[in-house]
Amino acid sequence: MHPDRLWRSAEPRKSYEVVIVGAGGHGLATAYYLAKNHGITDVAVLERGWLAGGNMARNTTIIRSNYLWDESAGIYEHALKLWEGLEEDLGYPLLFSQRGVLNLAHSLQDVRDGVRRVEANRVNGVDAEWLDPAGVKEVCPIVEVSPEVRYPVLGATYQPRAGIAKHDNVAWALATAASALGVDFIEHCEVTGIEVSGGRAVAVDTVRGRIAANRIALSAAGHTSVVAATAGIDLPLQTHPLQALVSELLEPVHPTVVMSNAVHVYVSQAHKGELVMGAGIDAANSYRRRGAFHIIERQMAAALELFPVFARAHVLRTWGGIVDVSPDASPVIGLSPVENLYLNCGWGTGGFKATPGVGWCYAHTIAHDEPHPLVAPFTLDRFTTGALVDEHGAAAVAH
Amino acid sequence: MLLIPCPWCGARDEVEFHYGGQAHVAYPEDPSALSDEQWGRYLFFRENPEGDFAERWSHSAGCRRWFNVVRDTRSNRIKHVYLPGEPRPVTP
Numbered sequence A: 001m002h003p004d005r006l007w008r009s010a011e012p013r014k015s016y017e018v019v020i021v022g023a024g025g026h027g028l029a030t031a032y033y034l035a036k037n038h039g040i041t042d043v044a045v046l047e048r049g050w051l052a053g054g055n056m057a058r059n060t061t062i063i064r065s066n067y068l069w070d071e072s073a074g075i076y077e078h079a080l081k082l083w084e085g086l087e088e089d090l091g092y093p094l095l096f097s098q099r100g101v102l103n104l105a106h107s108l109q110d111v112r113d114g115v116r117r118v119e120a121n122r123v124n125g126v127d128a129e130w131l132d133p134a135g136v137k138e139v140c141p142i143v144e145v146s147p148e149v150r151y152p153v154l155g156a157t158y159q160p161r162a163g164i165a166k167h168d169n170v171a172w173a174l175a176t177a178a179s180a181l182g183v184d185f186i187e188h189c190e191v192t193g194i195e196v197s198g199g200r201a202v203a204v205d206t207v208r209g210r211i212a213a214n215r216i217a218l219s220a221a222g223h224t225s226v227v228a229a230t231a232g233i234d235l236p237l238q239t240h241p242l243q244a245l246v247s248e249l250l251e252p253v254h255p256t257v258v259m260s261n262a263v264h265v266y267v268s269q270a271h272k273g274e275l276v277m278g279a280g281i282d283a284a285n286s287y288r289r290r291g292a293f294h295i296i297e298r299q300m301a302a303a304l305e306l307f308p309v310f311a312r313a314h315v316l317r318t319w320g321g322i323v324d325v326s327p328d329a330s331p332v333i334g335l336s337p338v339e340n341l342y343l344n345c346g347w348g349t350g351g352f353k354a355t356p357g358v359g360w361c362y363a364h365t366i367a368h369d370e371p372h373p374l375v376a377p378f379t380l381d382r383f384t385t386g387a388l389v390d391e392h393g394a395a396a397v398a399h
Numbered sequence B: 001m002l003l004i005p006c007p008w009c010g011a012r013d014e015v016e017f018h019y020g021g022q023a024h025v026a027y028p029e030d031p032s033a034l035s036d037e038q039w040g041r042y043l044f045f046r047e048n049p050e051g052d053f054a055e056r057w058s059h060s061a062g063c064r065r066w067f068n069v070v071r072d073t074r075s076n077r078i079k080h081v082y083l084p085g086e087p088r089p090v091t092p
């Protein structure tokens, strides 16, 4: 083994107990907890590109759990609690920084929704406060709170335990830990089909040959529709580009995370010093990991209005990922219509924060062939029963 | 940004248009006759191909008319533009 390599790059074997499709954060965390919590180590994680080169490498790393509904608070708060012990658990620096998140309100309706969400959060044991404009200014002095601007800040929800982490470190730490427990990571191994026999998933076809598995767990984010279709499963997902950008490295100016659904921008400052900004999705479906320029332009306009101090900053780099958007802005996790085939998708624009939580619960679901209680509400079935977990209010530009 | 050929106005920037999602999704003729599953499929399930996709656009900042497009979602290349009510063109 190369001394500098953190994990083993494996050659595919003929069969595994569990095959995970997609080595993003969710696939890696699932493999780690399968091995750690359930003793299942005969696991391969198959990745069409390179390890964690998808949305895991492209997201703006915002972590929070201040969602409206009980079901969401359950899974996101479970994740946040795991984040709080993850550096120690994995023995690797993740640059997890609980610098808080402000979700700004710019209209009376925003204020009502925000206050309601704060109350709902508290009932669910999620830390939450409502701040007036002066309180916002105190937490983040560079936010423009004067009533003069086009969309004045009328207040904000504040979750002090929210924050950011270094996405690449998270992926490397999970891969290192899972690899040490015996999990195989196989890169450049695109899954081209799922073999179903008598209603059971029995193997995957890959560009590197057929691999048999007793259990197959999808974690392919923007490509889940394509992979699931090979097993005859239709999913209520639409794949859209989502973009983000960074400025050059600047002195520390921005102490927290600021999100604004109304003006469509969210900003934090990474440890190195770059301002990290994200926007909304491109309207049209696309599998091209490149979004339209007008989205970036609008996002910059919004950022400048909220943070006049950014006027002299330069855009260093923009990029895009493709995200799997569900009708109610909540994920689909659990069993599928095909036996031994499991689903984890629909995280859309906001799945990074869930990484350890979903890995924990998805591993449980796969190990027991039964949904973990925290993901049980997120069935595919809810699009028939109507029991949606509608997070559009809390998550219009969810991250 | 896409350059979208409106059948009436010619090629214009994407910012002039509004996206309408998958084309050829008809409102069910007798909604109350549908099962929950059929109704759920009508409401929530749309095609999501990596490849050719028939979709609707409205030229909202121009002539304000709707039309259909076949676009390859891998490259964003527009292959066909046709009118609502016309069948989806067959790509050779």
Ligand SMILES: Cc1cc2nc3c(=O)[nH]c(=O)nc-3n(C[C@H](O)[C@H](O)[C@H](O)COP(=O)(O)OP(=O)(O)OC[C@H]3O[C@@H](n4cnc5c(N)ncnc54)[C@H](O)[C@@H]3O)c2cc1C
Pocket: A021, A022, A023, A024, A025, A026, A027, A046, A047, A048, A049, A050, A051, A052, A053, A054, A055, A056, A057, A058, A059, A060, A061, A062, A063, A189, A190, A191, A192, A219, A220, A221, A222, A223, A224, A227, A242, A243, A244, A278, A319, A320, A321, A322, A323, A347, A348, A349, A350, A351, A352, A353, A354, A398, A399
């Ligand atoms: C610009 C941007 C900003 C974002 N910001 C935030 C944020 O601030 N906070 C937040 O919580 N979330 C954010 N997200 C969303 C978050 O990144 C995703 O929800 C999350 O990463 C999805 O889980 P994942 O890490 O497993 O996905 P991915 O890293 O995309 O993993 C899926 C993997 O599956 C692989 N794959 C696909 N098809 C196949 C196949 N056929 N065979 C083998 N492998 C396959 C892909 O190559 C990919 O590596 C953002 C996303 C983007 C694009």
Ligand SMILES: [Zn+2]
Pocket: B006, B007, B008, B009, B010, B059, B062, B063, B064, B065
């Ligand atoms: Zn027109």
